[in-house]
Amino acid sequence: MQYERLVEWAKGVWEERWPNRKYVTIWASAECSNMIAQNQIRAGRKLRGKARYDGLQSLDCPVIVPISDYGTRGKKMVLTATAGAYVFKFSQENEDPFEIIYASSYFDDDVQDLTAVAIVPVDKLETWAAFEFACARAVRPRIRRRRDVYIIGGTDAFFDPTVDWDDVILPDELKNDLSDDMEAFFTKGVDIYRQLKLAPFRKLLLAGVPGTGKTMLCAAMAKLAISHGRIVVYVSGSDRDGASFEKIQRALQAVTAARYPVLLIVEEIDAYLQGDDKARVLNVLDGVESPNNPEGALLLATTNYPEVIDERIAKRPGRLDRIFVIPTIQDDQHAEQMLRHYMADQWQEDHITVVPQLIDQPGAFVREAALHARMLAAHEHRTEVTLEFLQQSIDSLVRQLRAGNDFLRDRRPIGLSNNGGKSKKVSRQNPFGFRDELV
Numbered sequence: 001m002q003y004e005r006l007v008e009w010a011k012g013v014w015e016e017r018w019p020n021r022k023y024v025t026i027w028a029s030a031e032c033s034n035m036i037a038q039n040q041i042r043a044g045r046k047l048r049g050k051a052r053y054d055g056l057q058s059l060d061c062p063v064i065v066p067i068s069d070y071g072t073r074g075k076k077m078v079l080t081a082t083a084g085a086y087v088f089k090f091s092q093e094n095e096d097p098f099e100i101i102y103a104s105s106y107f108d109d110d111v112q113d114l115t116a117v118a119i120v121p122v123d124k125l126e127t128w129a130a131f132e133f134a135c136a137r138a139v140r141p142r143i144r145r146r147r148d149v150y151i152i153g154g155t156d157a158f159f160d161p162t163v164d165w166d167d168v169i170l171p172d173e174l175k176n177d178l179s180d181d182m183e184a185f186f187t188k189g190v191d192i193y194r195q196l197k198l199a200p201f202r203k204l205l206l207a208g209v210p211g212t213g214k215t216m217l218c219a220a221m222a223k224l225a226i227s228h229g230r231i232v233v234y235v236s237g238s239d240r241d242g243a244s245f246e247k248i249q250r251a252l253q254a255v256t257a258a259r260y261p262v263l264l265i266v267e268e269i270d271a272y273l274q275g276d277d278k279a280r281v282l283n284v285l286d287g288v289e290s291p292n293n294p295e296g297a298l299l300l301a302t303t304n305y306p307e308v309i310d311e312r313i314a315k316r317p318g319r320l321d322r323i324f325v326i327p328t329i330q331d332d333q334h335a336e337q338m339l340r341h342y343m344a345d346q347w348q349e350d351h352i353t354v355v356p357q358l359i360d361q362p363g364a365f366v367r368e369a370a371l372h373a374r375m376l377a378a379h380e381h382r383t384e385v386t387l388e389f390l391q392q393s394i395d396s397l398v399r400q401l402r403a404g405n406d407f408l409r410d411r412r413p414i415g416l417s418n419n420g421g422k423s424k425k426v427s428r429q430n431p432f433g434f435r436d437e438l439v
């Protein structure tokens with residue numbers, strides 16, 4: 001066996017250099033012969049217990065062929081794991097200097113795994129342990145600067161948390177409720193959960209017809225969370241892999257490993273509530289499979305189809321802590337605010353006449369109407385977007401909607417087990433049967 005040959009050789013070297021000094025033979029860490037560690041840990045390095053590392057000397061060992069592996073560090077190629085024999089030198093205040101004989105080698109031809117032994121003075125194990133620890137730390141891949149946003153199932157383009165809170169046009173009360181909920185959870189709630197010996201995991205749902213600004217709100221909440229030093233984990237079902245429990249699971253792993261408070265965003269959560277995955281998602285909501293991040297995890301889920309969020313989720317206490325209904329435009333004041341926002345520098349005072357027509361429409365409708373009005377004007381080579389263009393634009397969008405070409409609604413087939421995969425029609429006027437009970 002190679003290690004026996006190493007020990008035999010090392011003992012011989014020891015007897016020659018330190019006759020009569022008591023030693024122990026130990027399995028040592030292969031990292032002490034790693035070139036990265038040797039380059040980084042220089043003579044003079046202070047170690048625990050008032051000891052100092054004084055450098056090394058290579059030794060010729062007939063049973064080891066010195067050889068290094070190599071790899072990248074940053075952009076550079078460097079030598080890494082190395083087989084070789086060394087004497088490491090140490091000194092300690094008010095004591096004689098001492099040495100450690102060390103040899104690392106490949107165990108056998110088939111296994112590319114270094115094995116290392118060391119001969120250490122019996123009373124110096126502690127210094128050696130500190131040295132090994134320093135070597136191991138030097139070799140460990142450097143932890144990259146932490147990311148603020150982790151996207152599961154998609155690229156960074158899938159989610160851009162740069163939306164300003166003020167750009168989301170919704171009733172102030174609703175917005176404040178939502179941001180207060182997040183703040184209260186992370187600042188006070190997490191401790192309370194911990195005192196109760198519960199995993200700090202709070203679950204919020206944003207429910208509303210398409211285009212009311214749920215995705216936008218998620219992005220604005222994410223920006224807010226990041227500004228407080230939290231991490232955002234975003235699960236996207238829009239990539240080729242679609243919505244699968246596997247993604248939720250990966251997200252939960254990221255949440256658990258984060259070591260920071262996490263805002264977990266799962267958009268269109270209803271898409272995950274199908275087939276076999278459904279029971280597992282329910283387990284997560286129930287706490288059976290939920291993440292345990294001691295810093296706290298807040299789930300912000302969205303759905304365009306609140307009516308298909310199974311009663312078992314909506315009505316069973318504890319599965320969701322709170323449902324926020326994200327409404328269509330409810331009054332003139334918001335309609336005007338939204339219209340001004342999207343008309344921007346094209347705003348004219350008489351545009352205000354269309355405001356009543358915007359009631360009950362989602363924000364996305366106003367944005368589309370404003371954009372389309374600009375296109376109409378441009379088409380006629382006009383620089384001003386007159387009221388006529390705006391009205392024309394609204395009329396044509398309304399016609400499209402009536403014709404069933406609902407550009408605001410995604411056409412993802414949806415459905416839960418109990419309605420055979422077909423969605424129930426949502427009336428725009430009162431899409432949420434549970435509005436009064438749950439909000």
Ligand SMILES: Nc1ncnc2c1ncn2[C@@H]1O[C@H](COP(=O)(O)OP(=O)(O)O)[C@@H](O)[C@H]1O
Pocket residue numbers: 167168169170208209210211212213214215216217304362363364365367
């Ligand atoms: N409340 C809102 N305030 C400002 N803009 C909005 C609002 N709701 C929708 N919009 C506009 O419509 C677009 C689509 O909205 P989105 O957030 O994707 O809706 P949802 O996720 O609810 O379907 C947004 O990017 C934004 O331009």
Ligand SMILES: [Mg+2]
Pocket residue numbers: 214215216267302
């Ligand atoms: Mg959305």
